[in-house]
Amino acid sequence: MATVRNPSVAGYFYEGDREGLLKRLEWCFLHKLGPGKLPKLVEEGPRKVLGIVSPHAGYIYSGPIAAHGYYYLASDGAPDLVVMIGPNHHGIGAPISVYPEGVWRTPLGEVEVDAEIAENVAEAAKGLIELDREAHLLEHSLEVQLPFLQYIYGKKFRILPITMLSQNVYACEELGEALINSLSGRNFVIIASSDFTHYESYEKARRKDKLAIDAILSLEHRKLYETVVTHDITMCGYGPVMVLMYVAWKLDGFKAKVLKYATSGDISGNKATVVGYASIVFERT
Numbered sequence: 001m002a003t004v005r006n007p008s009v010a011g012y013f014y015e016g017d018r019e020g021l022l023k024r025l026e027w028c029f030l031h032k033l034g035p036g037k038l039p040k041l042v043e044e045g046p047r048k049v050l051g052i053v054s055p056h057a058g059y060i061y062s063g064p065i066a067a068h069g070y071y072y073l074a075s076d077g078a079p080d081l082v083v084m085i086g087p088n089h090h091g092i093g094a095p096i097s098v099y100p101e102g103v104w105r106t107p108l109g110e111v112e113v114d115a116e117i118a119e120n121v122a123e124a125a126k127g128l129i130e131l132d133r134e135a136h137l138l139e140h141s142l143e144v145q146l147p148f149l150q151y152i153y154g155k156k157f158r159i160l161p162i163t164m165l166s167q168n169v170y171a172c173e174e175l176g177e178a179l180i181n182s183l184s185g186r187n188f189v190i191i192a193s194s195d196f197t198h199y200e201s202y203e204k205a206r207r208k209d210k211l212a213i214d215a216i217l218s219l220e221h222r223k224l225y226e227t228v229v230t231h232d233i234t235m236c237g238y239g240p241v242m243v244l245m246y247v248a249w250k251l252d253g254f255k256a257k258v259l260k261y262a263t264s265g266d267i268s269g270n271k272a273t274v275v276g277y278a279s280i281v282f283e284r285t
Helices: 018-030 059-075 115-124 143-153 169-182 202-217 221-230 238-251 264-268
Strands: 049-054 081-087 096-098 103-106 109-112 129-131 158-164 188-193 198-200 254-263 274-284
Touching: 018 059, 018 143, 049 059, 049 238, 059 143, 059 254, 059 264, 059 274, 081 143, 081 238, 096 115, 096 169, 103 143, 109 143, 109 158, 115 129, 115 158, 115 169, 129 169, 143 188, 158 169, 158 238, 169 221, 169 238, 188 238, 198 202, 202 221, 202 238, 202 254, 202 274, 221 238, 238 254, 238 274, 254 264, 264 274
Parallel strands: 049 188, 081 158, 081 188, 096 129
Antiparallel strands: 049 274, 096 158, 103 109, 198 274, 254 274
8 A cells, every 4th residue: 555645734835625725816817917727738749848837825815926837837848757846844854855655645635646756866966866755745845846836737747845954056966966876768757846035025035035036037047046045036946947947057048037926015015025926837839
């Protein structure tokens, strides 16, 4: 019997029942800050997308911004494997934790983990990257991506969930190399999960986030690290984004573009203290 990773934030970050969750996802896509349309999967799409940067707050705050990335993915065709990389908010587990095997469950059903790829990635840098369930049990940054993926892809994909406690340049490059070597020849897409500036004024958050986003668009992963450190940007998932940037740079021939940027203040109207969210796509030129 497969190991089941049950949801930890269902009923909190998103609705805990199937019907309510489907309605919430449609709300995200149709929201004035969302794409404005429901996605339709183009099965034989061009598959130009390497990955997206996607936020991970509660759906009522970041869902419409996240919907832009998933709307774009639906038009690009169906991957066999979705690599989900997120920050480790709880400080539990290995420096880089790869969920080893089994299924992840949401109110929309179960998705299987690709155990073979998980083992290959973990083997690539022992001590830094480990097969580890514990880091994933309470972590929301990947869980909130899954209902969007299930909505657009149905049951036709597997996942590789990875959390990063260590987000330094070395760790990002090691994980990037492990993914490049392990995913060669595979039909995959990467979801780099991150929110941007946390709990600063609307104006300050937008100013800082523009610096981070400009660094991301440069595809220079070390530039993003330097920007985050120099300007004290409270971007929680800069490591996962750096991994996506590194893979795009090493594989060559990719560009990044912003699909949508907004803050919690744009949703709630409270602009005294906000969190920034961006949906960014990396695709072949």
